[in-house]
Amino acid sequence: MTTRHLVDPAVLPALEAFPSLQTTRESLPAIRATMNALVAAMAAPDLPVDIEEVRIPAAEGHAVRAILLRPEGRQGPLAAVLHIHGGAYILGTPEMSVPELTETAHQLGVAILSVDYRLAPEHPFPAGIEDCYTALGWLHENAATLGIDPARIAVQGESAGGGLAASLALLARDRGAYPLAFQLLDAPMIDDRTCVRPRNPVTGAFIFTPRDNHFGWSCVLDAEPGVGDVSPYAAAARATRLEGLPPALVATGALDLFLDENVDYAMRMIAAGVAVELHVYPGCPHGYVIAADAPVARRALADKRDALARALAV
Secondary structure, eight states: OOOGGGSOTTTHHHHHHSOOOOOOTTTHHHHHHHHHHHHHTOOOOSOSEEEEEEEEEOTTSSEEEEEEEEETTOOSOEEEEEEEOOSTTTSOOGGGGHHHHHHHHHHHTOEEEEEEOOOTTTSOTTHHHHHHHHHHHHHHHTHHHHTEEEEEEEEEEETHHHHHHHHHHHHHHHHOSSOOSEEEEESOOOOGGGGTSOOOTTSSOSSSOHHHHHHHHHHHHTSOTTSSOOOTTTSGGGOSOOTTOOOEEEEEETTOTTHHHHHHHHHHHHHTTOOEEEEEETTOOTTGGGSTTSHHHHHHHHHHHHHHHHHHTO
């Protein structure tokens, strides 16, 4: 079934210009190098936001790299966002999100820490989630020095970063040391079982296909996805108990491969008593935000920032 006619016309040109990933273990280094070169050419907007690289000691002995953004001239303890980038668990760096995060930090007056978590397949689960937990702990333990309010820390992530954000909310709840005030899950990659379920006929045709999904999950799990006993800290949709999670925004596209798993997770959180705001954007496949000037992309970005502002009282 062709779904091109279902795509928002303002989004379609950017999607069709986006190259197919067709990632393999052999091609992954070259794809990463190409992506990193594109990111290096990006420039953050000229706004009064301090941007610095930090290195956070981890229990395993390595240092977790992260980018810290702080708006200039803001008084009092700031709310904070722990940001987790996307990339199918196998690609990406914090730098690719810095332009958008700079604007968010400036507009909302919040501090943002974007984590350079370890990527699969070199570092399968639980490496990535433990790096994110280390960064969350650093924010809490250094709140006074950083000038942030530990009671107003949210987690935000896109795609695989959204999956890590959802798993981090579960992990923080279960370990009980570092509370989160809010979780912003943007098209989260949260269920490896999507690889083996019958496909929704209108989803997964653009940007991120079932083949890409299978490859990403096989790398992070270091096993065949969709079978066996998978930890909810790897695939949040595997969690059987969702009570006690922080309030959430779940955003996804109506043509996104992750549509069904995202809506199901939102509905299950609601049934567990979690306050959830759910957005499904019509005509939008995964990655539609690359069409940054499309009205739906601008609306989605405004919705995310509005949800953060309300949740963090900024």
